[in-house]
Amino acid sequence: xxxxxxxxxxxxxxxxxxxxxxxxxxxxxxxxxxxxxxxxxxxxxxxxxxxxxxxxxxxxxxxxxxxxxxxxxxxxxxxxxxxxxxxxxxxxxxxxxxxxxxxxxxxxxxxxxxxxxxxxxxxxxxxxxxxxxxxxxxxxxxxxxxxxxxxxxxxxxxxxxxxxxxxxxxxxxxxxxxxxxxxxxxxxxxxxxxxxxxxxxxxxxxxxxxxxxxxxxxxxxxxxxxxxxxxxxxxxxxxxxxxxxxxxxxxxxxxxxxxxxxxxxxxxxxxxxxxxxxxxxxxxxxxxxxxxxxxxxxxxxxxxxxxxxxxxxxxxxxxxxxxxxxxxxxxxxxxxxxxxxxxxxxxxxxxxxxxxxxxxxxxxxxxxxxxxxxxxxxxxxxxxxxxxxxxxxxxxxxxxxxxxxxxxxxxxxxxxxxxxxxxxxxxxxxxxxxxxxxxxxxxxxxxxxxxxxxxxxxxxxxxxxxxxxxxxxxxxxxxxxxxxxxxxxxxx
Numbered sequence: 001x002x003x004x005x006x007x008x009x010x011x012x013x014x015x016x017x018x019x020x021x022x023x024x025x026x027x028x029x030x031x032x033x034x035x036x037x038x039x040x041x042x043x044x045x046x047x048x049x050x051x052x053x054x055x056x057x058x059x060x061x062x063x064x065x066x067x068x069x070x071x072x073x074x075x076x077x078x079x080x081x082x083x084x085x086x087x088x089x090x091x092x093x094x095x096x097x098x099x100x101x102x103x104x105x106x107x108x109x110x111x112x113x114x115x116x117x118x119x120x121x122x123x124x125x126x127x128x129x130x131x132x133x134x135x136x137x138x139x140x141x142x143x144x145x146x147x148x149x150x151x152x153x154x155x156x157x158x159x160x161x162x163x164x165x166x167x168x169x170x171x172x173x174x175x176x177x178x179x180x181x182x183x184x185x186x187x188x189x190x191x192x193x194x195x196x197x198x199x200x201x202x203x204x205x206x207x208x209x210x211x212x213x214x215x216x217x218x219x220x221x222x223x224x225x226x227x228x229x230x231x232x233x234x235x236x237x238x239x240x241x242x243x244x245x246x247x248x249x250x251x252x253x254x255x256x257x258x259x260x261x262x263x264x265x266x267x268x269x270x271x272x273x274x275x276x277x278x279x280x281x282x283x284x285x286x287x288x289x290x291x292x293x294x295x296x297x298x299x300x301x302x303x304x305x306x307x308x309x310x311x312x313x314x315x316x317x318x319x320x321x322x323x324x325x326x327x328x329x330x331x332x333x334x335x336x337x338x339x340x341x342x343x344x345x346x347x348x349x350x351x352x353x354x355x356x357x358x359x360x361x362x363x364x365x366x367x368x369x370x371x372x373x374x375x376x377x378x379x380x381x382x383x384x385x386x387x388x389x390x391x392x393x394x395x396x397x398x399x400x401x402x403x404x405x406x407x408x409x410x411x412x413x414x415x416x417x418x419x420x421x422x423x424x425x426x427x428x429x430x431x432x433x434x435x436x437x438x439x440x441x442x443x444x445x446x447x448x449x450x451x452x453x454x455x456x457x458x459x460x461x462x463x464x465x466x467x468x469x470x471x472x473x474x475x476x477x478x479x480x481x482x483x484x485x486x487x488x489x490x491x492x
Contacts, residue, residue, distance in 0.1 A: 001487075002053030002338070007347070009048050010340045017041040017331065021376060034376050035327045042331035049338040058487075060174020062337025065482060066386075072258075073171075073178035074322050079262045079296050080125065080169045081315035082287045086269030087123070087244060088312040089291040091276045095241035096123045097134070098231045104141070104224055110206035110213075113152060114140045114159040115445075118199070121163020125170035127415075127422070129308070130160040132429045137302045139430055141223045147213055153430040157415055161447055165407050166195060168248060168262065170199035171321045172381060172411045179385030180392075180403035184258040185251075190400040193463040194408050194453045202445035206476040209302075209443075210242075221301060230303050234293050234310075236275045244268040279433075290314035328382050336386050345387035351389060354394055360405055360458025363388050364451050372417050380410035392474050398465040408454035411448045 017037075024037035041407040046059055087093050100119045104112045117136070121130040135156040142152030164170050168184060177187035231237065243264050251261035266287070273280055278291065290312035295304055337340040348366060352358030363384055386408050392402045414422035415419075418434055427433055434441045441448070457463055467475070 001058065002049060002055070004048065005052045005338060005340055005343065007343055009052070009366065010068065013041070013045045013048055013335065014344065016044050020280065021379070027274060029206065031340065034379070035324055038324075038327040038331045042327075042334050045331060045334045045340060049334065049340070052338075054338050058336050061485065063330055063333035065485075066333030066336060067326060067408060069181070070175070070178045070325055070329060072184075073174040074325060076168075076174045076258055076262065077171055077318045077322055078169075078315050079259060080174070081290075081313070081318035083126065083169065083266045083269070083318070084312040085263055085287040085290045085314035086266045087312060089276060089278045089286045089354070090241065090244070090269035090272035091235045091237065092241045092244050092269050094122050094231050094235040094310060095237045095239070096120070096245065098228060098235075098237045099239075099242075101134075101224060101227060107140060108207060108210050108423055109147060110155045110210040111203055113142065114155040114162075114203060114206050117159025118162045119154050121160045121170075122167045123163070123169075125163065125167040125173070127157075127160035127164035128425055130163065130431075131156055131426055134306070135160060135430055137223060137227055137306065139432075144319070148438075149430070150433050150438045150440045151209060151213065151443050153426075153432040153440035154445065155206055156430060157426060157440060157444040158199075158446035159207075161412050161415065161444075162195065162199055164193060165411050165450075168258065168305060168358050171195075171282045171318075174376060174408065175325065175378065176403040176406040176411070179382055179402070180389060180399045180406065182399040182403045185261075186400050187255070187403045190404050190463070190465070191407060194404060194450055194457060198446050198450040198453050199332050201449060205445050216228040226300065226303065229304060231305060238272075238275070241272055286314065288314045289316055314363075324378060325382075328378060332382050332386050341383070341387050345391070348387075349391055352391070354395075356461065356464060357455070357459030359388065359391055359395065359397075360401075360464075361455050363402070363405045364455060367406060368417065368451075371410065371414050371420055376420065377411055377414035377422055381406045384410065390479075393467075396467045396472050398467050398471070401464055405454055405458075409451045412450050415444070416441050416447065 020031040020037035020041050021034050024034050042063075046056065049059060050056065095301070097120055100116045104116070107211070117130050117134055120134050121127055124130060135153070138156055139149060139152050155395075160406070164172060166188060167173055173188065174184060176182075177184055177414060180187075182190075247268055248261060248265045253265065270283060273283070273286075277455075278286065291314075292311035293307050295307040348362050349359070354361045366387065367380045370383050371377060385402065389399075389402060392399070414420050415426040416434055417423045418427065423434060430440065433439045
């Protein structure tokens with residue numbers, strides 16, 4: 001093992017990471033992604049570590065250990081891609097959208113808009129797809145009903161990120177427990193403590209805002225009719241199609257293992273293929289590469305965006321996210337095993353003063369800072385997750401407490417940062433800035449309330465589950481085993 005890397009060099013590594021991420025995501029429009037930036041940042045971190053006596057063989061083992069910790073999330077993401085292909089081709093997602101949008105009424109528009117986006121994002125696991133299609137449609141409907149764009153956009157963002165945070169189909173929902181060492185369904189159930197109250201409060205506020213701001217005149221609901229007609233013309237909508245998502249919901253409640261439960265969801269979508277005009281012979285191709293819907297050349301912008309939501313890229317569509325996780329683990333594994341991350345975490349942990357509430361507060365603030373500095377919600381989950389994992393364990397807090405904190409801040413605040421990938425995407429889709437006059441952030445109630453609820457629980461101890469002595473002993477054994485494996489690799 002090498003010597004302790006000076007703090008100024010640790011900070012330099014982070015500055016280089018931020019600069020490379022900014023270049024990859026914001027400056028170079030042709031790149032627009034963080035993969036290469038993460039590899040370059042990892043290479044720079046490795047050079048700094050080697051100059052301080054750290055051997056490459058040891059760092060390589062650190063990278064492999066980091067990747068191994070995320071393998072469950074990677075496998076689940078691949079199966080989620082299969083499920084989306086199955087559910088789109090079987091008419092499951094279109095049926096959910098159709099029955100959801102039928103309940104819209106002018107006096108409860110904001111309430112319904114948020115709830116509808118919750119349903120769609122739970123079904124797809126994607127806040128981007130929800131905002132880029134259903135959100136765009138709801139902005140048009142809200143304008144027709146007399147609602148300000150920023151108010152509708154806030155309701156859309158709240159609903160879209162509820163599903164992005166709670167759906168087992170979401171990449172961040174799978175990534176957070178993988179980083180923290182929790183299981184997927186335990187993580188989802190634990191988030192109900194913070195996300196549930198936040199959503200209920202948000203829905204009550206949207207009800208009040210809806211009644212006080214709804215137009216007194218006749219509403220132009222032609223946009224809604226257009227959406228419903230498009231779905232009905234292209235799919236055989238049926239309540240039977242809802243069997244598959246209901247199965248997944250029941251599986252979550254019964255604590256079934258994630259992979260078998262999700263594969264069950266894939267299989268339950270297959271019998272509905274013929275109903276939608278898709279041959280069972282095409283199952284391998286559809287599940288791997290997805291399926292789309294034909295969009296008329298003269299279609300409106302709303303229908304064009306809706307068509308993009310109803311298009312799935314299958315398992316292959318998840319490979320971008322999977323490759324990003326692998327690249328992030330290259331950087332994360334190096335800064336973890338060489339102590340770079342530990343030094344920075346140690347400095348921040350001094351603010352927590354070894355208390356439960358202080359640790360939760362520092363974790364949430366760190367996630368928001370990474371969202372702002374690195375412009376990517378995946379890094380806002382991965383880096384703080386690795387930084388504070390041992391601190392949570394030392395306080396004997398169950399891993400699902402950490403995974404919940406990561407999602408309560410890393411996932412849900414990403415769209416508040418204008419230069420973050422999520423923030424730029426939401427602003428573009430909804431044609432509305434985050435801040436300033438006409439900004440949607442104050443009306444995205446779920447997104448700013450959720451971190452506050454999480455901090456409150458941290459200081460009060462509500463729902464902060466402790467590990468048993470046996471679980472804590474196993475954690476210590478795993479730590480020692482990882483250290484021994486790394487030392488043997490370095491000696492070899």
